[in-house]
Amino acid sequence: MPAEPTGGARTHRLRVTEVIVENADTHSLVLQAPPDATDRFGYRPGQFLTLKLPGTDGGWAARCYSLSSSPHTGEPLKITVKRVIGGRCSNWVCDEVRAGDEIEALPPAGTFTPDSLDTDLLLVAGGSGITPVLSIAKSALSQGTGKVALLYANRDDSSVVFRDELWGLTEAYPERLVVIHWLELLLGLPGVDRLAAVLAPYADRDAYVCGPGPMMDVTEQALRSLGTPARRIHRERFFSLSGDVFDVPAPSAPVAGTDEVSGSVRVELDDETHTVPWPSATPLLDALLAGGVDAPFSCREGSCAACTCRVVSGEVKLIRNEVLDEQDLADGYILACQAVPLTERVEVTYS
Ligand code: FES
Structure with missing residues (x-):
């Protein structure tokens, strides 16, 4: 099977326990998270998984597939994949994946999920x-x-x-x-x-x-x-991933046109508080990962909202944003993968 270790703390190898042929063009994969990562694969209805799959020219590609299972019915984790004409990854999943295989994946992400299940x-x-x-x-x-x-x-x-x-x-x-x-x-x-x-x-x-x-x-x-x-x-917003989202980077080079402010960020995540350096023009997500903070992400392109957090103090600027609306921004929400600092000290929270 394709999954080779990439060292990202947030990626996990999921075992395929069953392949369900829904029809000739659509297969579902029933997946099992490793015992030490079960809580990482809790999800909300409507979310998706990002899988690492064989791409063209012997390389790797990341693809997002929605979960067709429900987190509320006791059924196992299940994604459903439809063949795309000429699509290397979807056809590979439908043609090659068998029960017992392992696939590397990021935890569930996505914002296409109801705020409440108690309304019509x-x-x-x-x-x-x-x-x-x-x-x-x-x-x-x-x-x-x-x-x-x-x-x-x-x-x-x-x-x-x-x-x-x-x-x-x-x-x-x-x-x-x-x-x-x-x-x-x-x-x-x-x-x-x-x-x-x-x-x-x-x-x-x-x-x-x-x-x-x-x-x-x-x-x-x-x-x-x-x-x-x-x-x-x-x-639901569909997006294609152009970069290798499984590769955890060193802090990136400054982005042209961004104010040159260096400093640090204090982040609250999973009931813990960390303070890490936040070099000028480096995306917040990169700074957090480089600082050893296990921050959530998926697309890393400003398209999925998996990295959403909220500014408590300080100012930031988003390089790209395809998911947050004006109200989200007014409420202080930002995309960590696209946020660069405008002030020396910034405080954010994921709660
Ligand atoms: S990781 Fe998808 S928007 Fe940041």
């Missing part, structure tokens, strides 16, 4: 977007008290993944779960007006949407036309 939810999935949505649905139904409406769009009947599991959920929760299948072969592509007509009864709920970009755009437009505020529409 609208879930919209297109194709393989069902993976995190199923995790949320199972969690809300088993752990929460609200109702769940799930619209699931597919090309045709043969593309529907998790058919039996969804059927089982509708049987188990007839008063709380509605599943609406939208098959494009029969209904055509979902358009704004027709989608709005179907979603209208659920427009006052928090909506979680995952699927191809155009489908998420249409869903958002439909919900906005129904009066759903933007802040209640949550889209």
Whole structure:
């Protein structure tokens, strides 16, 4: 198997205990964390794992796959992977991975997860977007008290993944779960007006949407036309990783255009407080890792929010930010992988 040790304190080898062929294009991997890292692989519904997989030219690539299991049902950790045409990693997973193999992974990350499982939810999935949505649905139904409406769009009947599991959920929760299948072969592509007509009864709920970009755009437009505020529409953001996120770096070189301020950062993480040097123009995450602090991360590109923390005092600047909104920033939240210091002393917390 591919996983070679990389020395990152946050990476772990997960054992594949089962491979489930969901259909010809989609496989699920049931995974087991090492006994000393079980708590690291606790997760929230809707989150993903970042795996280290063989890339092109004998190198390595990092890929993020959503968890289709629920942390609230007692089932083991499970990711679901759909083949991407020409995609080296997804096809490798579907063709090569067997039970007993080991894969190196980062702990779960991601912000596509409901704040509460006790409110009514609208879930919209297109194709393989069902993976995190199923995790949320199972969690809300088993752990929460609200109702769940799930619209699931597919090309045709043969593309529907998790058919039996969804059927089982509708049987188990007839008063709380509605599943609406939208098959494009029969209904055509979902358009704004027709989608709005179907979603209208659920427009006052928090909506979680995952699927191809155009489908998420249409869903958002439909919900906005129904009066759903933007802040209640949550889209899973897909991103591709260009760097090797498994390689823990030395502090990086200064970034052009950034103020030259050197100093230190005091960080509160997992009920411990550390103070480490924070060289000018070095991303906070790099400074923390170099200082021996086991700070969380995944993409290291400002795209996933796994490294989110909050500034308590001092000032920082974000080099790149694709996930935090204006309110997050106003509340002091930052991305450690993209934050550089603007003041000599900075204090941050992960609590
Ligand atoms: S690690 Fe993904 S945004 Fe920082």
